[in-house]
Amino acid sequence: MADTSTNESSTEGDGEIKVTIGSAADCGLDRDSASPKQAQLPLRQVPQPIVNGGSKVWDITERFTQASQALKIGQLVKDEYFTLFESIGALEIMDPKMDSGFLQPGETLEENYDALRTLLPEEVLGIMDQLLCYEMAWHQGYPLSQTLFTSVYIDRLLWPEPRSLEEAQFYRGNPGRVTDALQDVLRAYCLGIIKSCDFVIGKITSRDYFEEEDFCTHTYNRSLFSKVPHDFVLHELEIAEEILATDVDDIDETVKAAINCRLEFRRNFLVALSPDYSINFLDKYWPPVSALLPAIESSHELARVVPDAFSTKIQRRLTSTVPPRPIVELEFKDAFAKLKQLCEDCAEATKYTFLDPAPEEYQSFLWAFASRKVQPSAYARSYLAGFVFAGDNEIFEGLLRDDLAAMVFPEDQVLDPINWTIDAPRNPLFPKDKRLQMASIIDDFTNRAVQNYVELWTALCQNRCRMRRMLCHSLLAFDQLQSDASILDDELQALTSDLQQYPLTTWVYHLKLRQIEWIIQLGFEQDIYLPDELAGMYLFLAKVAETRNRLLSTLLEFWEQRQKRLEKGKKVDVEKAAKVQEGKAYIEALLAEAVGTEELSAALSSLYTLLSYLHLLPQPPRPFSSPELRYDLRTKPFALLQPVEIIPFDTLTTHIHPFGPHAAPTSPSESIVKHLQQATTYQPIDASVKRAKDAFAKLKKLGPKAASAEGVKEQWSGRVQGRLFSCVAAGVAVAGLRGMAGELVSTADAEGKLRVEGVAEGEGEGKRYHEWWIVPKVVKL
Amino acid sequence: MSNNNAPTDIADLQYVQYQGSKEATYLPAIRQLISKDLSEPYSIYVYRYFLYQWGELCYMALDSTSLIGVVVCKLEHHRSGTFRGYIAMLAVQETHRGKGIATKLVSMAIDAMTARDADEIVLETEVTNTASLKLYERLGFLRSKRLHRYYLNGNTAFRLILYLKPGTATKGAQQLGDSGEMLPQQQHLEPGYGPSVTPV
Ligand SMILES: CC(C)(COP(=O)(O)OP(=O)(O)OC[C@H]1O[C@@H](n2cnc3c(N)ncnc32)[C@H](O)[C@@H]1OP(=O)(O)O)[C@@H](O)C(=O)NCCC(=O)NCCS
Numbered sequence: 001m002a003d004t005s006t007n008e009s010s011t012e013g014d015g016e017i018k019v020t021i022g023s024a025a026d027c028g029l030d031r032d033s034a035s036p037k038q039a040q041l042p043l044r045q046v047p048q049p050i051v052n053g054g055s056k057v058w059d060i061t062e063r064f065t066q067a068s069q070a071l072k073i074g075q076l077v078k079d080e081y082f083t084l085f086e087s088i089g090a091l092e093i094m095d096p097k098m099d100s101g102f103l104q105p106g107e108t109l110e111e112n113y114d115a116l117r118t119l120l121p122e123e124v125l126g127i128m129d130q131l132l133c134y135e136m137a138w139h140q141g142y143p144l145s146q147t148l149f150t151s152v153y154i155d156r157l158l159w160p161e162p163r164s165l166e167e168a169q170f171y172r173g174n175p176g177r178v179t180d181a182l183q184d185v186l187r188a189y190c191l192g193i194i195k196s197c198d199f200v201i202g203k204i205t206s207r208d209y210f211e212e213e214d215f216c217t218h219t220y221n222r223s224l225f226s227k228v229p230h231d232f233v234l235h236e237l238e239i240a241e242e243i244l245a246t247d248v249d250d251i252d253e254t255v256k257a258a259i260n261c262r263l264e265f266r267r268n269f270l271v272a273l274s275p276d277y278s279i280n281f282l283d284k285y286w287p288p289v290s291a292l293l294p295a296i297e298s299s300h301e302l303a304r305v306v307p308d309a310f311s312t313k314i315q316r317r318l319t320s321t322v323p324p325r326p327i328v329e330l331e332f333k334d335a336f337a338k339l340k341q342l343c344e345d346c347a348e349a350t351k352y353t354f355l356d357p358a359p360e361e362y363q364s365f366l367w368a369f370a371s372r373k374v375q376p377s378a379y380a381r382s383y384l385a386g387f388v389f390a391g392d393n394e395i396f397e398g399l400l401r402d403d404l405a406a407m408v409f410p411e412d413q414v415l416d417p418i419n420w421t422i423d424a425p426r427n428p429l430f431p432k433d434k435r436l437q438m439a440s441i442i443d444d445f446t447n448r449a450v451q452n453y454v455e456l457w458t459a460l461c462q463n464r465c466r467m468r469r470m471l472c473h474s475l476l477a478f479d480q481l482q483s484d485a486s487i488l489d490d491e492l493q494a495l496t497s498d499l500q501q502y503p504l505t506t507w508v509y510h511l512k513l514r515q516i517e518w519i520i521q522l523g524f525e526q527d528i529y530l531p532d533e534l535a536g537m538y539l540f541l542a543k544v545a546e547t548r549n550r551l552l553s554t555l556l557e558f559w560e561q562r563q564k565r566l567e568k569g570k571k572v573d574v575e576k577a578a579k580v581q582e583g584k585a586y587i588e589a590l591l592a593e594a595v596g597t598e599e600l601s602a603a604l605s606s607l608y609t610l611l612s613y614l615h616l617l618p619q620p621p622r623p624f625s626s627p628e629l630r631y632d633l634r635t636k637p638f639a640l641l642q643p644v645e646i647i648p649f650d651t652l653t654t655h656i657h658p659f660g661p662h663a664a665p666t667s668p669s670e671s672i673v674k675h676l677q678q679a680t681t682y683q684p685i686d687a688s689v690k691r692a693k694d695a696f697a698k699l700k701k702l703g704p705k706a707a708s709a710e711g712v713k714e715q716w717s718g719r720v721q722g723r724l725f726s727c728v729a730a731g732v733a734v735a736g737l738r739g740m741a742g743e744l745v746s747t748a749d750a751e752g753k754l755r756v757e758g759v760a761e762g763e764g765e766g767k768r769y770h771e772w773w774i775v776p777k778v779v780k781l
Numbered sequence: 782m783s784n785n786n787a788p789t790d791i792a793d794l795q796y797v798q799y800q801g802s803k804e805a806t807y808l809p810a811i812r813q814l815i816s817k818d819l820s821e822p823y824s825i826y827v828y829r830y831f832l833y834q835w836g837e838l839c840y841m842a843l844d845s846t847s848l849i850g851v852v853v854c855k856l857e858h859h860r861s862g863t864f865r866g867y868i869a870m871l872a873v874q875e876t877h878r879g880k881g882i883a884t885k886l887v888s889m890a891i892d893a894m895t896a897r898d899a900d901e902i903v904l905e906t907e908v909t910n911t912a913s914l915k916l917y918e919r920l921g922f923l924r925s926k927r928l929h930r931y932y933l934n935g936n937t938a939f940r941l942i943l944y945l946k947p948g949t950a951t952k953g954a955q956q957l958g959d960s961g962e963m964l965p966q967q968q969h970l971e972p973g974y975g976p977s978v979t980p981v
Contacts, residue, residue, distance in 0.1 A: 073804055076833035084855075090826035097822050141930050213930050325821070465929035465937070526927045527908075528939075530918060624891050625921025629944040633923055636950040761911070 188240035360708030722770030
């Protein structure tokens with residue numbers, strides 16, 4: 001029989017009627033979930049409604065079968081609200097892969113593991129470590145149903161829902177049974193895991209995250225002791241440690257120690273995960289957890305697995321509609337590595353709270369965190385976001401003002417705190433004090449901008465793929481903000497002439513340009529662009545960075561003027577001048593980075609253009625597309641920006657297709673070869689590479705303090721070094737091509753003589769000096 | 782209609798459009814072919830969802846006795862303002878791969894959608910599915926974004942897009958209509974019982 005949505009049929013009668021044939025799938029979203037009555041399948045003849053737990057059940061098979069005769073096979077009965085999403089959720093009864101109640105001959109519905117069987121100490125260890133593996137698989141994004149909730153022990157503790165911690169026992173439903181010491185120990189460990197999960201879910205759901213993409217929060221109607229204070233669970237773990245010490249004698253001491261360190265770990269882990277932390281001791285939570293890890297790792301070999309203690313069949317009771325899915329197996333070695341990373345990432349995250357409270361420092365930290373070698377997990381990111389967004393918008397308004405001060409208002413009257421202390425004149429006809437007016441303009445701006453600002457920070461806390469997508473949205477918001485800012489700038493300008501031109505606009509525009517650069521560069525990092533798109537994308541990046549370079553150069557001049565003027569003034573002014581000089585280093589660092597980006601991009605664009613004419617980069621035939629349409633697609637996120645940032649199609653074409661289309665040039669092959677053999681072809685590229693190298697070297701020399709990355713010195717230096725190496729590699733590639741060009745007679749020759757590496761799919765992974773710089777390797781054959 | 786595995790000469794293949802009246806002949810074979818690469822099957826509803834509404838956008842490669850390849854699509858107005866084609870399923874019998882069959886099927890689907898005035902065609906594919914990426918990119922698709930853990934098996938996808946008409950990028954009010962899109966997790970890998978991307 002075909003599947004059906006129950007919606008139509010279940011409306012007969014009143015109240016809550018459930019129909020025993022296929023229910024509309026709830027897509028695992030747990031809407032009206034988990035009726036254990038699914039076990040009634042296969043169908044039964046029931047003349048009278050069965051009353052169970054307040055709902056009445058009719059068998060409508062007969063009527064349904066009859067009614068469906070009226071339809072042709074394949075005819076779809078649907079209204080416009082029936083979506084693909086729902087069709088995916090539909091089920092077919094009696095299909096073993098879709099019907100959750102379907103049993104193979106001889107198969108039992110429930111697992112039959114006895115949670116009260118006597119366990120060897122090695123088996124306790126085995127179960128603990130297996131649970132750890134599933135816990136880490138869950139952290140990676142798999143649902144509880146396919147990980148921890150496959151444990152019979154966990155299931156016993158959670159279902160039926162215990163009213164107290166004492167009620168959560170392995171002997172549920174077996175009153176009168178008692179547990180032995182090792183079982184008590186295992187129980188405490190399980191309670192610890194469950195409470196850990198509760199904290200993890202609480203933390204992740206309190207931040208911006210994407211269900212399933214980042215993490216699965218479903219608990220299938222199981223409460224993970226949310227209401228039980230974690231001290232109670234800690235207490236259980238402590239008792240377990242005592243029991244182990246006193247009541248478990250006749251076991252191998254090493255095994256005993258192994259079990260003990262797992263209990264201790266669980267206790268410390270739970271404390272570290274707790275949402276109630278003391279801000280002053282934030283650096284004290286994770287080190288003890290990490291300290292216990294080596295002992296767990298080294299004693300894992302003592303563990304003996306108990307495969308029967310885990311079963312997919314438990315899923316039948318978790319969700320009514322989805323058949324059991326396979327357990328997600330993560331090897332101990334991998335799970336342990338994940339755990340270790342989690343602890344390290346969280347320890348790293350706490351450093352955020354000890355940073356110099358400057359927005360640039362914070363942002364450097366967020367970038368460094370997001371760029372860690374292995375992407376931090378959803379929990380670690382939420383943990384960090386918890387510190388970032390601990391305050392309300394007022395904190396961000398403060399950060400925003402500091403950000404403005406660091407960029408466009410060096411020791412400036414506009415941000416003088418005095419301005420916020422001036423009262424409005426009693427008589428509204430009197431002119432307002434200028435300082436008061438300035439304060440209210442800035443307030444207007446921060447009120448208007450703070451939401452966009454917060455969203456930008458939020459984007460920086462996402463997984464890398466999501467970050468790029470969110471930046472595309474944020475970019476449009478900043479574009480809008482830019483036009484609003486210019487109005488406020490005019491008002492400011494009317495109050496004082498001693499000002500950077502269009503300060504607010506400058507600040508917004510700079511951040512907007514940076515976001516464009518980030519979006520393109522994350523595109524390189526994520527292999528979004530095909531090899532033959534690189535020439536165009538690096539050209540675009542060069543242009544955006546050039547615009548930023550000009551903006552920053554003007555700004556730097558202003559800082560310098562202000563510094564000079566203050567140096568000539570009174571003592572207070574001279575002190576201010578020193579501060580301006582210090583702050584100027586930040587602008588210089590930004591400028592150096594922009595120049596380096598512009599020059600290296602320009603060089604790479606030229607290099608890729610040359611390589612394209614030698615057929616050294618894959619050129620898909622693309623019968624269904626045209627360069628214009630692909631240009632539209634590529635420039636879409638930037639197409640509406642004001643001022644226009646994208647390079648007009650024709651200009652782009654002249655730049656990257658100087659001899660006509662790469663695959664079918666309009667210039668004769670000889671003239672292209674001739675071009676490739678001329679020193680003048682390479683001089684501008686080499687010059688660009690050199691300027692890029694100089695700029696990044698300058699950035700390196702300015703150092704992390706100037707760049708406001710003091711809190712993440714090492715990562716910052718590593719990334720600057722990566723840029724420098726990229727320049728060197730680019731220089732080598734240019735030289736490689738030039739060295740070979742002399743031997744070419746026609747452009748077709750190159751294929752047998754040269755090969756380009758490091759550009760195609762996956763080739764660059766982990767091998768680039770810096771993920772944002774795809775530098776080709778030109779290899780002589 | 783069966784799925785036989787004996788290699789046939791590809792010159793003997795016939796490429797035909799799906800017909801709803803022949804569901805009984807074709808659908809079981811289509812399901813079987815598609816679900817070969819799936820760890821969990823789609824219900825018949827998913828197939829009917831597409832075939833009943835957009836049967837004319839489904840093409841099959843047939844030899845004398847069996848189904849060798851199939852492509853399944855839809856075409857509808859997207860909330861971004863574009864008339865958007867979507868390639869939902871594509872598979873070719875393992876024994877017949879690498880001979881241009883999928884290329885031919887997808888080309889026919891693109892032609893059909895173009896004829897129906899589609900602005901663009903999109904699809905998702907696993908970042909490690911080299912065959913599929915290569916196939917679509919040769920035809921003209923570009924990657925527009927990476928979708929973290931898009932599939933149920935935890936794998937990441939690329940969204941691929943082919944613009945068919947100028948002006949598609951600026952059509953409609955929502956310029957960046959991507960988040961919250963309810964596209965399904967795809968057939969050729971781990972099918973989902975729900976989309977993996979939650980609306981923001
Ligand atoms: C993807 C699939 C449909 C391709 O079918 P096909 O008929 O073999 O494809 P084509 O013969 O038209 O080949 C298209 C291109 O992909 C390449 N290709 C095919 N299989 C490949 C492989 N395993 N590795 C690398 N490239 C491969 C072909 O060589 C060809 O490119 P080329 O001419 O530049 O070499 C087929 O592999 C398949 O059914 N896979 C399982 C289902 C699936 O993954 N579907 C993806 C839907 S998005």
